[in-house]
Amino acid sequence: SQQGEEDPQALSIQEGENATMNCSYKTSINNLQWYRQNSGRGLVHLILIRSNEREKHSGRLRVTLDTSKKSSSLLITASRAADTASYFCATDGTGGFKTIFGAGTRLFVKA
Amino acid sequence: DSGVTQTPKHLITATGQRVTLRCSPRSGDLSVYWYQQSLDQGLQFLIQYYNGEERAKGNILERFSAQQFPDLHSELNLSSLELGDSALYFCASSVAGLGFDEQFFGPGTRLTVL
Numbered sequence: 001s002q003q004g005e006e007d008p009q010a011l012s013i014q015e016g017e018n019a020t021m022n023c024s025y026k027t028s029i030n031n032l033q034w035y036r037q038n039s040g041r042g043l044v045h046l047i048l049i050r051s052n053e054r055e056k057h058s059g060r061l062r063v064t065l066d067t068s069k070k071s072s073s074l075l076i077t078a079s080r081a082a083d084t085a086s087y088f089c090a091t092d093g094t095g096g097f098k099t100i101f102g103a104g105t106r107l108f109v110k111a
Numbered sequence: 112d113s114g115v116t117q118t119p120k121h122l123i124t125a126t127g128q129r130v131t132l133r134c135s136p137r138s139g140d141l142s143v144y145w146y147q148q149s150l151d152q153g154l155q156f157l158i159q160y161y162n163g164e165e166r167a168k169g170n171i172l173e174r175f176s177a178q179q180f181p182d183l184h185s186e187l188n189l190s191s192l193e194l195g196d197s198a199l200y201f202c203a204s205s206v207a208g209l210g211f212d213e214q215f216f217g218p219g220t221r222l223t224v225l
Contacts, residue, residue: 031211042113042201042216043154050211088154092211099144099214103153 006089006105014110019076021105023089024069032065033090034074037104043088046074081111114138115217117202123223129190132220134202136183140215142166142208143185145177148219149198160185161208189222197224 007022023032031050035043049056049065049072056063062075076083086104114137124130136143145157147170156169160179171177174192179185189196199219205212 033211033213035214040199040219040221042115042203042218043214044113044216045213048211048213092209099212100156101146101154 006087006102008105009103010106010108012108012110013079015079015081017079017109019079019083019107019109021074021087021107023072023074023102025072025089025091025102026070027091029067029091031092032063032072033099034061034063034072035088035090035101037086037088039085046087076107079107079109081109083107084109113215113217115202115204115215117200117217117220119220120218121221121223123225124192125225126192126194128192128224129188130192130222132187132189132200132202132222134185134187134204134217136185136202136204137215140204140206141183142205142212143179143183144203144205144214145171145185145187146201146203147198148201149195152198154201157187159208166208192224194224197222 033048034046037043047058060077065072086106088101088104090099090101116135118133142161144159147155157171159167163179174190177187201219202217203214205214
């Protein structure tokens with residue numbers, strides 16, 4: 001089974017609204033990453049947060065990490081139609097080599 | 112453009128056949144990863160190579176094999192193909208092949224098994 005589980009599976013919002021996606025994982029991690037995938041294309045790295053960090057920002061993206069709850073959230077503020085994509089969290093898993101992706105959240109932003 | 116190239120873009124073949132997917136990593140990246148993405152299984156990690164050596168293995172079937180060559184390009188071989196092998200196959204590369212590396216994904220190869 002996947003190490004990371006995103007929630008919700010799908011999210012539909014209006015342009016300008018904020019979108020929040022959550023990721024839960026099972027084992028201890030050193031790092032957690034978020035990726036974005038436009039339909040049928042390769043994934044693109046968005047942001048990495050280390051296990052000793054609690055929050056990180058990059059432009060309109062805000063990521064939080066709660067290692068005690070083994071969860072992370074990705075907030076996209078002031079969403080745009082161009083943010084429509086699937087968003088995946090990825091953890092480094094046991095041993096530090098393998099990157100394990102969750103099933104993803106499909107975000108649809110209506111113009 | 113991530114700098115990772117994959118060929119072919121599309122592949123249509125029949126059950127029982129064998130195909131080879133090719134990946135060239137970004138310049139300077141030593142590690143290559145292979146993933147399978149299907150509608151019902153999500154993104155599945157198959158295998159990772161670092162500088163020619165296998166580093167990590169995921170849910171790769173015995174019918175599948177891969178290798179990374181001295182020039183760092185990689186090939187994924189899929190044999191005795193089944194209908195369920197139809198999927199998007201992505202290659203990604205990273206500098207050091209560590210769990211916190213940013214991975215750069217290629218555009219994928221869409222495999223259709225008829």
